[in-house]
Amino acid sequence: MVEVTLWGSLAAAAEGNSKIEIEAKNIRELFERLSERFPRLEPLMTRGIAVAIDGTIYRDTWSKELPTGAEIYLLPRLAGG
Amino acid sequence: MNFDPSHSKRSFSSVGTRPIRPDGVDKVTGRARYGADFNMPGQLVGRILRSPHAHAIIRKIDTSKAAQLPGVKAVLTAADLPDLTNGDAAMYDILDNCMARKKALYDGHAVAAVAAIDARTAKQALKLIEVEYELLPHVTDVDQAFAPDAPLINDTIFTTGVDPKPDRPSNVSMRSQFGHGDVDAGMARADFVVERTFKTEQTHQGYIEPHACVANVCSDGTADLWVCTQGHFVYRQHCAELLGMDASKLRVTSSEIGGGFGGKTHVWAEPVALALSRKAGRPVKLVMTRDEVFRASGPTSATSIDVKIGALKDGTIIAADATLRYSCGPYAGAWAEVGAMTAFACYKLENVRTVGYEVLVNRPKTAAYRAPSAPMAAFAVESAIDELAKKVGMDPVDFRIRNAAQEGTKASYGPVYGPIGIGPTLEAVKNHPHMKAPLGKNQGRGMACGFWFNFGGQTCTDLNIGIDGTVSLAVGTVDVGGSRASLSLVAAEELGIDYSQVRTVIADTSTLGYNDMTDGSRGTFSSSMATISAARNAIKILRERAAQMWDIPVEDVTWEKGHAVAKGETHGNLPKLSLKEIAAASGTTGGPIAGHSEIVADGAGVSFATHICDIEVDPETGATKVLRYTVVQDAGKAVHPTYVEGQYQGGAAQGIGWALNEEYIYGKDGRLQNAGFLDYRIPVCSDLPMIDTQILEIPNPNHPYGVRGVGETSIVPPLAAVANAVSNAVGVRMLHIPMSPPRILAALEA
Numbered sequence: 001m002v003e004v005t006l007w008g009s010l011a012a013a014a015e016g017n018s019k020i021e022i023e024a025k026n027i028r029e030l031f032e033r034l035s036e037r038f039p040r041l042e043p044l045m046t047r048g049i050a051v052a053i054d055g056t057i058y059r060d061t062w063s064k065e066l067p068t069g070a071e072i073y074l075l076p077r078l079a080g081g
Numbered sequence: 082m083n084f085d086p087s088h089s090k091r092s093f094s095s096v097g098t099r100p101i102r103p104d105g106v107d108k109v110t111g112r113a114r115y116g117a118d119f120n121m122p123g124q125l126v127g128r129i130l131r132s133p134h135a136h137a138i139i140r141k142i143d144t145s146k147a148a149q150l151p152g153v154k155a156v157l158t159a160a161d162l163p164d165l166t167n168g169d170a171a172m173y174d175i176l177d178n179c180m181a182r183k184k185a186l187y188d189g190h191a192v193a194a195v196a197a198i199d200a201r202t203a204k205q206a207l208k209l210i211e212v213e214y215e216l217l218p219h220v221t222d223v224d225q226a227f228a229p230d231a232p233l234i235n236d237t238i239f240t241t242g243v244d245p246k247p248d249r250p251s252n253v254s255m256r257s258q259f260g261h262g263d264v265d266a267g268m269a270r271a272d273f274v275v276e277r278t279f280k281t282e283q284t285h286q287g288y289i290e291p292h293a294c295v296a297n298v299c300s301d302g303t304a305d306l307w308v309c310t311q312g313h314f315v316y317r318q319h320c321a322e323l324l325g326m327d328a329s330k331l332r333v334t335s336s337e338i339g340g341g342f343g344g345k346t347h348v349w350a351e352p353v354a355l356a357l358s359r360k361a362g363r364p365v366k367l368v369m370t371r372d373e374v375f376r377a378s379g380p381t382s383a384t385s386i387d388v389k390i391g392a393l394k395d396g397t398i399i400a401a402d403a404t405l406r407y408s409c410g411p412y413a414g415a416w417a418e419v420g421a422m423t424a425f426a427c428y429k430l431e432n433v434r435t436v437g438y439e440v441l442v443n444r445p446k447t448a449a450y451r452a453p454s455a456p457m458a459a460f461a462v463e464s465a466i467d468e469l470a471k472k473v474g475m476d477p478v479d480f481r482i483r484n485a486a487q488e489g490t491k492a493s494y495g496p497v498y499g500p501i502g503i504g505p506t507l508e509a510v511k512n513h514p515h516m517k518a519p520l521g522k523n524q525g526r527g528m529a530c531g532f533w534f535n536f537g538g539q540t541c542t543d544l545n546i547g548i549d550g551t552v553s554l555a556v557g558t559v560d561v562g563g564s565r566a567s568l569s570l571v572a573a574e575e576l577g578i579d580y581s582q583v584r585t586v587i588a589d590t591s592t593l594g595y596n597d598m599t600d601g602s603r604g605t606f607s608s609s610m611a612t613i614s615a616a617r618n619a620i621k622i623l624r625e626r627a628a629q630m631w632d633i634p635v636e637d638v639t640w641e642k643g644h645a646v647a648k649g650e651t652h653g654n655l656p657k658l659s660l661k662e663i664a665a666a667s668g669t670t671g672g673p674i675a676g677h678s679e680i681v682a683d684g685a686g687v688s689f690a691t692h693i694c695d696i697e698v699d700p701e702t703g704a705t706k707v708l709r710y711t712v713v714q715d716a717g718k719a720v721h722p723t724y725v726e727g728q729y730q731g732g733a734a735q736g737i738g739w740a741l742n743e744e745y746i747y748g749k750d751g752r753l754q755n756a757g758f759l760d761y762r763i764p765v766c767s768d769l770p771m772i773d774t775q776i777l778e779i780p781n782p783n784h785p786y787g788v789r790g791v792g793e794t795s796i797v798p799p800l801a802a803v804a805n806a807v808s809n810a811v812g813v814r815m816l817h818i819p820m821s822p823p824r825i826l827a828a829l830e831a
Contacts, residue, residue, distance in 0.1 A: 007495055008258030009242040009418075043241070047415075052496035056783055060539060060681040073496040076257070076418055080536050080601025081286075081343025081449035081793055 004030065004072045010049075013040040027051050028062040030072075048077025094642075095573040096786060099723045100580050102566040104337065113337045116293030116309030117368045124295060125154055125196040127357050127367035128203040129350060130210050131377060132185030132192050135219035135443040135751025136234065139185060139212060142193055146209040152202035155361035156210070157194040162356055165325045174412040176323050178446045179352050185214065186234065186411035187443050188752045189376025191350075196357040196365045219443040219751040223383045223408040224280075226252045226442045234411050234441045252441040254413035259421050259494050260434035267400030267432030271391025273472040279461040281800070281818040282744035283383040283408065286450050287735070287763045290339025291374045296354035297364040302326070304358070306333045308351055311341040311559050312598020316348055317590045323352045324359070331355075334589040335559045342735070343449030346600050349378050375756035379448020380745060382407035382416045386461040388424075396475050398484045400432040401425050401493070405458060407439060410446035414439045419454035423797075424462050425493035426532035427503050427689065429486045433493045443751055449600060452533040452793035456736060456800050460818055463529035463801030468814060477805070478511045481530060481691075502715025502779040503530060503689035509775055510691045515711045524697045524708065527805025531690045531797025535790035536601030537682030541594035542611035544572060544619050546674040550661030552576065554615075555588040556608045557596030562731075562792055563724035564604040570720055571609045571786075575616035577643030578660055594679050602790025605720055607682030613785050619676030626670040627658045684783025685790055690714035692733065692798040696806040700829065703822030705741055705807065711773040717781040717789030729795045730772040736799025738764040744819050 004020050011018040015038065022037070024030040030051070034041055050059045052073040058064050059077055066072055107113040144156040159182040166172040176182075181190045193210050197203035218232035225231055231252055239247050242256035268274065294308035304326065310316050313333040321328040338345065354367040369378070387404040403424050407417035417437030424435050470480035485504045491497050510516065510528060520526055543555040554572050558564065569583040576583075597603070620640045627645030628635040637649045645663060647655040667674050695709040712729040719725040742762045746754045755761045780787025804815045813828045 005495065008260065009256065012242065012244050012258075055492075055496045055499045056684050057496070057534065057536075058683040059536065061683045064683070071497050075422070075495060076415065078419055078422075078534060078536070078601070079346070079415070079449050079453060080534075080603065081346070081451040081453045 002066045002068065002070070002072055004074060006074050007076070010041065010044055010074055013044055014038040024066055026062065026066060027058060027064050030066060050075045050077045093574060095570045095580050096718070096720050097722065098570065099721060100566060102563050103569065103584065104560070104565060115290050115339050116336045119295045119307040119336060120366065121295055121297060121364040124364040124366050125198060125361055126200045126203045127194060127196045127354050127365045128207055129191045129353060129373070130193040130207045131373070132181065132190040133188060133752065134185055134214055134216055135188050135221065136217040136232070137185045137214035138217060139181060139183060139192060140215050141213040143211040144193060147195055147206040150202065150206050150209060152198040153195055153206045154198070154363060155196040155357045156206070157353065157357055157360060161360065162323065165323065172322060175319060175348060178412065179349065187445050189373065189445060191353065191377065194353050194357055196361045221442050221444055221747040221751055223406055223440050223442060224385050226408070226440050227406050227438065234443060238413060238441060254409065254439045254441060255415065255418065257418040257421055257437040258435065261491060262432030264400045264402050264432045264434040268389065268391045268402070271399050272394045273469060274389065274391045275465045275469045275472065276389040277465055277816060279386045279388065279464060279816050281384045281457040281460060283380050283444065284450070284739050284743045284745070285375055285380045285761065286340065286342035286344040288340025288342060288344055291369040291371060292345070292349055292378060293368040294351050294354050295364055295366045296351070296358040298355055298359040300362065303330045304355060306331065306351060306355060307336060308333060309336045309338050309345060311338065311345040311561060311600060313559065314557060314590050314596045315598045316351055319348045320352050320355055324355055332589055332591040335587055338559060338561055341561050342451045343453060343600060344379055346598050347379055347448050371758065372756045375761065376753050377445055379446055381450035382409065382447050382454065382457065384420070384457040386458065388461045388465045390465050390469050392469050392473050394473070396473050396480055396483045398428060398430060401428070401430050403435045403462065405435065405437045407437065407454060408442045408444060408447060409439050410444050411441055412446050414447055416447055416454045420458040422494035423455040423532050424458035427486060427530040428484045428493065429490045430493055435493065444745070451732060451735065451796040455531065455533055455797045456739065459529065459531050459797045460800035460804060463798065464804050464814070467527070467805045477528060478507060482507045482511070498687070499782060500779055501687060501689060502777055505777050505779060506689055506691040506713045506715060509713045509777060510693055513693065513711060513713070513775070515693045515709060515773065518709065520695065523700060523810055524695060525806045525808065525810025526693065526695050527802045527809055528691060528693045529798040529801035529805060531794055533602065533688050533794040533797055535606065535685035535688050536603045537607045537685045538597035538601070538603055539595055540607040540611040540682050541596055541679045542608060542615045543593060544612065544615040544676040546619060546660070546664050548664055548667060550582070550664040552578070552583045554583055554585040554612060555593055556585060557588055557593045558604045558608045559587055559599045561599050561604065562728055563721060564608060567605045567720040567724065568608055568612050571612045572616055575613055576620065576660060577641070602688070602792040603682070603685065606685050606784065606788050606790045609720065609788055610682045610784060611678040611680050614678035614680060615676035617676070618678065619674060622674050623660060623663050626663050626667060626674065629670045630658065630663070630666060631655055686717055686781030686783060688715060688789050688791065688794040690794045690798055692802040694802040694806040696803065696810055698807060698810045698825060700811065703825035705820065705825070707737055707770055709770055710737070711775070712795055713775045713777065714791065714794055715777045715779050715789065716791050717784065718778055718787040719776050720788060722776060725776055725791050726774045728791045729774040732793065732795025733772050733799050734764055734769055736796045737769065737803055740800045740803035740818055740820060742819050742821055
């Protein structure tokens with residue numbers, strides 16, 4: 001079980017929950033469980049979400065493990081210049 | 082791939098040196114081949130017809146006269162580009178932006194195209210295309226477009242990020258929010274509060290080389306595209322999707338690039354060139370004019386930003402609040418969202434809230450521009466921070482040091498920071514001689530901080546060792562700032578050979594696996610990780626081959642300074658084998674020796690910078706002169722310090738131009754009035770002093786050498802640093818960028 005924090009706009013689509021406890025081993029499972037639990041997150045997840053684990057941002061490594069007790073924060077997937 | 086702490090104390094042999102870049106001679110002698118330098122036998126000239134109107138329904142396009150003109154081989158409209166986007170809204174916007182389908186949404190929007198035997202015929206053909214427009218009300222200003230009664234640009238846009246979902250469309254495509262704590266309660270406790278509204282005008286990246294490509298679609302369905310781009314793999318994917326092609330049948334080769342800065346991360350004319358070639362059955366060369374680059378590629382957002390910051394008497398910021406409105410062009414975007422994330426990222430804040438609004442306007446589709454969206458947010462926040470420091474009675478550097486984020490701080494955009502460099506850059510600025518230099522009459526000094534995330538992403542690299550022992554490194558990240566030199570240094574470092582023994586090339590899309598584009602300051606960061614990995618894979622094979630040559634177990638072979646060394650009591654006396662000797666024998670020990678790497682280079686370290694600017698203002702004319710400018714930035718580890726300094730200087734120069742001169746100027750008719758470098762003035766060498774730089778190295782824990790991206794952060798602080806300098810010089814807070822002479826005079830007279 002990990003605790004996940006959602007940024008403001010994402011929380012609005014998750015029935016106002018800014019913190020969610022969820023059973024997930026890695027980023028892929030986290031996205032699957034979130035979509036199942038909060039279908040309104042789907043469009044935001046399609047647009048792209050990054051995951052910060054203890055401050056390090058992961059955009060594409062969906063196999064990245066979510067360590068117990070780690071700070072897990074969902075962020076929009078960003079573009080650079 | 083984590084940072085090896087031993088690197089922080091080790092002495093690098095190649096990394097950190099300053100050899101001449103491999104592409105340098107070609108570039109200064111004119112041999113380098115840019116986008117427009119490629120030609121094919123029998124190629125046609127492509128030209129695009131663009132809307133002169135800011136907002137209009139396209140009632141009818143009659144291309145019959147153009148098609149009948151001798152020498153015209155293809156005429157194209159949106160009807161030739163069917164919608165194959167399968168409900169992907171972002172791809173549909175790209176398609177519509179490449180060729181307007183129902184409405185022209187800005188001055189310069191493509192409505193038709195031709196391919197002809199020469200430029201004169203193509204130009205003549207464009208004049209023969211008859212377009213019937215029905216003009217609609219337009220809006221080009223971000224605040225006017227945000228107003229509820231503004232002309233509606235897209236009736237399918239309903240604001241997302243709000244609850245409940247609106248029942249009416251609007252020009253606001255998305256609301257986003259970040260922050261933590263209780264801002265209102267914090268603000269109520271503040272002893273000092275600064276509240277201001279700031280505006281920044283739209284700017285262009287100002288790359289010297291216009292967009293250019295040659296497209297060749299063969300009758301068997303295969304195609305080639307030679308193009309100036311920051312991301313040829315992404316261009317291949319987008320073009321293939323829009324044209325209904327298999328990606329593998331389209332080979333894209335990137336040319337040298339005369340600047341991109343984010344503007345060459347998007348396709349504009351390339352799908353049109355391919356579609357023209359497909360229709361004409363001949364190669365088509367399409368080169369944008371400067372006028373087209375300004376009117377129809379992707380400038381940055383214009384913004385309007387409200388900032389409110391409160392502090393206690395002891396100088397602690399107790400609450401920070403910002404509302405940011407960013408223009409996106411006529412399509413949905415996510416630019417204010419990034420501004421909202423970066424706005425207060427430099428600070429340790431208990432109570433912080435940022436709200437972003439994406440605003441549609443009748444201007445070109447906004448594109449990324451070097452740390453996109455961050456410079457405008459930093460301008461607003463760092464201006465207010467400077468003013469607040471004065472109110473509190475603290476030195477602006479000390480005020481920032483007191484409130485600077487540090488390792489363990491919860492960032493304003495959410496996560497907790499690892500090791501970061503904002504504090505060290507501020508300390509370095511505090512102790513820099515620049516801060517103690519005397520100032521004269523009408524002169525002011527300003528400083529400001531800036532933040533950027535940096536990215537990694539998908540990266541694929543091949544390292545091939547020739548039988549003569551020299552190394553070919555093929556990477557898929559386009560070299561926009563000297564990365565071929567940096568990556569050669571990294572390969573040389575890992576293999577233990579000389580830099581001159583490595584040649585790095587940018588491979589085309591058919592010879593290497595997929596690579597994300599060179600954006601997000603990721604080129605050297607991600608490709609150096611892949612290069613290190615590829616080199617270590619090659620070393621594994623080199624050790625195996627040496628073991629074969631010696632007939633000993635591979636476990637007894639180590640790799641040291643470019644040589645295989647035998648270990649152990651029974652064969653420790655064997656003479657070491659050089660890479661060259663092992664390569665020479667490769668034909669009889671198993672064939673070619675190579676190392677490959679396919680990675681997702683996540684874990685890019687965030688980046689901070691602090692800048693100092695001295696400026697002189699002529700109070701009679703409002704003219705400004707930058708007297709001195711210093712950049713202090715954390716590079717993690719500078720692989721090639723000269724090119725790191727070049728990135729610092731380049732970002733500062735672009736930011737100074739943005740702060741003082743550059744802006745898109747639209748008339749009441751919604752048409753761009755200054756689509757050229759004479760009227761849109763970027764700084765030239767004579768406008769700027771030599772920009773001083775100081776590289777700090779706080780290792781990124783997620784990179785084996787500690788490297789952080791360096792390409793973008795340097796453009797974040799200049800708008801604010803220059804504005805603070807001008808404000809201090811004239812004694813009036815500057816609220817509107819650019820601070821052109823008329824705007825400075827108006828501020829003085831207000």
